[in-house]
Amino acid sequence: MSDLSDDEADHLLSRGGLGREHKERLLLGILASVPASPAPPPRSRRRWTVVGALSLASAVALVGLWWRPSAQQGSELRAKGASAAVPFIGMSCLGGSVSACPRGSRVAFWLEGGTDQIGFITAYADPVDGGERVWLLTNEPLASSPSTAVESPRVIPKAALLGAAQSGGRYVVQAVLSRSRVARAGLSDLPSIQIVTRARFELVVSP
Amino acid sequence: MVFVGRPDLLRRFRQGESSALEAVYWAYVDQVTRVVQAVMNSYAAASGERLMLQSAELGDLVQEVFVRAFSPACRSHYDGERPYGPYLVQIARNSVADHWRSARREVVLDVAPLLEALSLEMGSAVPARWADQETVAVVERYLGSLPPDIRRVHDALYVRGLSQREAAQILGMGRQAIRGIEAKLRAGVQRELQRTGQMTDEKSPLASPSAVARRASAGSGTR
Numbered sequence: 458m459s460d461l462s463d464d465e466a467d468h469l470l471s472r473g474g475l476g477r478e479h480k481e482r483l484l485l486g487i488l489a490s491v492p493a494s495p496a497p498p499p500r501s502r503r504r505w506t507v508v509g510a511l512s513l514a515s516a517v518a519l520v521g522l523w524w525r526p527s528a529q530q531g532s533e534l535r536a537k538g539a540s541a542a543v544p545f546i547g548m549s550c551l552g553g554s555v556s557a558c559p560r561g562s563r564v565a566f567w568l569e570g571g572t573d574q575i576g577f578i579t580a581y582a583d584p585v586d587g588g589e590r591v592w593l594l595t596n597e598p599l600a601s602s603p604s605t606a607v608e609s610p611r612v613i614p615k616a617a618l619l620g621a622a623q624s625g626g627r628y629v630v631q632a633v634l635s636r637s638r639v640a641r642a643g644l645s646d647l648p649s650i651q652i653v654t655r656a657r658f659e660l661v662v663s664p
Numbered sequence: 665m666v667f668v669g670r671p672d673l674l675r676r677f678r679q680g681e682s683s684a685l686e687a688v689y690w691a692y693v694d695q696v697t698r699v700v701q702a703v704m705n706s707y708a709a710a711s712g713e714r715l716m717l718q719s720a721e722l723g724d725l726v727q728e729v730f731v732r733a734f735s736p737a738c739r740s741h742y743d744g745e746r747p748y749g750p751y752l753v754q755i756a757r758n759s760v761a762d763h764w765r766s767a768r769r770e771v772v773l774d775v776a777p778l779l780e781a782l783s784l785e786m787g788s789a790v791p792a793r794w795a796d797q798e799t800v801a802v803v804e805r806y807l808g809s810l811p812p813d814i815r816r817v818h819d820a821l822y823v824r825g826l827s828q829r830e831a832a833q834i835l836g837m838g839r840q841a842i843r844g845i846e847a848k849l850r851a852g853v854q855r856e857l858q859r860t861g862q863m864t865d866e867k868s869p870l871a872s873p874s875a876v877a878r879r880a881s882a883g884s885g886t887r
Contacts, residue, residue, distance in 0.1 A: 461863070466850035468719035469803050469857075471822040473794025475697055475723055480825075483727045484689050488682050491734045561720045614731050618720055 462561050464552075482551055486565065489612040544568040546578075546632050546656035551616060557663045560623050563616035564593055564660065566632055575599065576653055577635050578613050579644060582628035582660060593617035593630065596638040623662055630658040666691040667748055674744050685734050692752055693726065694825055699753055700725045701794065703760040717794070725763055729756045799862050806856040810849075817845045 461469075467476025475483070547569060548555060552562025566578055580593040597615050633644060634653040666688055667674045676684035704717055704725070717725075732738055733755045742751055795803070810818060820831035821842070828846065832839040857863040 461850070461854045461857070462719075463850060464719045464723070466853055467822070468722070469795065469799070469853050470807075470818065470849055471825075472803070473701060474694060474822070474825070475719060475726065477821065477825060477827055479719065479723055480693055483693075483723055483730070484686060486727055487689065487730045487734060488685060490731050491680055491682075491685060561718075563720070563724065614728075616724070618724060621718070 462559065464561060486551060486563075486612070486616065489567075490614050544570045544634065544654055546634060546654060548580075548630060548632065548656070548658045548660070550660070553663065555658065556661050558619060558660055559663050560619050560621050560625070562619050564619060564630075565612060565616040566594065566597075567612040568599070568634070569611075575636070577638055578632060579635065579639055579641070580617070580630060580632040581641075581644075582630045584624065585627040585629060588624065591623070591628070592641065594632075595641060596635075619662060625662045625664050628660045628662060630660050632656045632658070665747060665749070667744060678739050678742075678744075680734070680736065680739065688734075688748070689730055692749065693730075695749070696729055696752060696756055697722065697726050699756045700729065700760055703757055704764070707760070707764050725760060728763070729759045732759060798860075799857065802856050802860050802862055803853060806853055814845055814849070817842060818849055821846060822849075 464476055464479045467479060468474070470476075545568065547567045549565050549567070550558035550562050551565055553559050558564065564580075566580060576599045577596040578594050578599070579596055582591045582593060584591075594613070594615065594617055597613055599611065599613065633639070633647070633655045635647065635651050636653060637651060639647055639651065667677070673684055673687060677688055701717060701722060729752070733752055738755065742748065794800070807815075807818065816835060817831060817837075820826045820835060821828070826834065828839050828842045831837075832842045835842070854863065
């Protein structure tokens with residue numbers, strides 16, 4: 458018998474609605490995905506504005522979104538800076554952290570640096586202890602921006618849901634940013650010309 | 665109605681200022697949630713399917729609606745003259761249709777008249793089908809048994825959707841006390857579900873077979 462998560466309990470207590478903390482986390486993801494205004498305030502000030510408006514739980518999620526977990530430092534290819542031509546792929550667990558990501562959470566990906574406006578993210582997770590591969594995203598397009606300026610970081614609008622039936626434990630996540638849509642089966646044999654960048658992460662799914 | 669008499673908010677919203685987006689989000693998030701749930705139920709009913717949305721999936725859909733609504737294109741398309749609610753409803757309908765299509769690869773067309781009739785204003789009148797009958801009965805019985813002081817906190821947090829801080833201010837209580845009652849409410853509803861046999865592995869109130877099957881067919885983060 459599994460316990461209800463806080464979100465699920467709140468869902469019932471609000472008679473089918475969403476709990477406040479859940480709504481705050483959604484807002485965080487929404488704001489992160491919206492391109493900046495033509496004359497945005499300095500990024501640091503905007504971040505602190507958001508942090509100030511949200512609960513501690515959301516603030517933790519925010520830190521998770523912008524902080525590069527140590528596992529990500531092992532990305533095989535990454536940009537040297539935010540303005541580099543080759544973007545750096547980041548990954549965050551919106552319901553916890555990459556080292557303890559509870560079932561029911563969403564795993565989000567984001568790009569830092571790079572100038573490509575067109576590209577597709579495909580990501581999958583392989584259990585370290587063996588088991589079936591879990592596809593997190595398949596050919597998820599980058600958010601289009603009407604302006605020529607490319608914001609950084611750029612959050613991929615769609616996040617992968619870790620279902621309630623997801624097995625707990627350690628996973629190795631591979632994320633690939635490709636120039637065109639790719640077939641899952643052919644991902645490992647993808648010509649390098651088609652790959653913008655790729656990254657490898659560790660993710661621990663907790664009960 | 666959020667923009668009525670607030671031209672500055674409309675201007676900042678169009679510019680994509682975070683504070684303006686937040687204001688619009690909090691003004692409509694509950695209504696959008698109800699509309700998303702109603703549209704999903706409509707599709708499910710038209711397909712002869714029993715569907716109970718999990719909070720995570722419901723949240724994903726609500727987020728998708730606002731991500732679309734807050735995109736530069738949608739912000740610039742909104743003329744500021746008409747009510748913003750119906751504009752959001754249209755985006756919600758399109759988002760749910762896309763979601764349903766990706767999961768089912770088809771959209772049932774004969775629900776269109778019903779969806780046309782949906783509006784944010786009638787969102788609260790949409791029949792509440794958020795769990796199976798037994799679960800609803802257990803939750804309602806539990807909420808009905810709450811003592812008055814706890815019920816006031818429940819009303820503030822879960823009916824009016826206030827934050828802990830706002831609830832503490834309005835009820836004249838400490839935030840720590842509100843947090844403690846919130847934890848008791850969560851534990852209490854779980855205890856009642858377990859006591860009445862609504863929370864076994866075979867019968868989870870939030871993981872009905874159809875929902876599990878639907879999630880599996882969607883293939884997002886599932887095997």
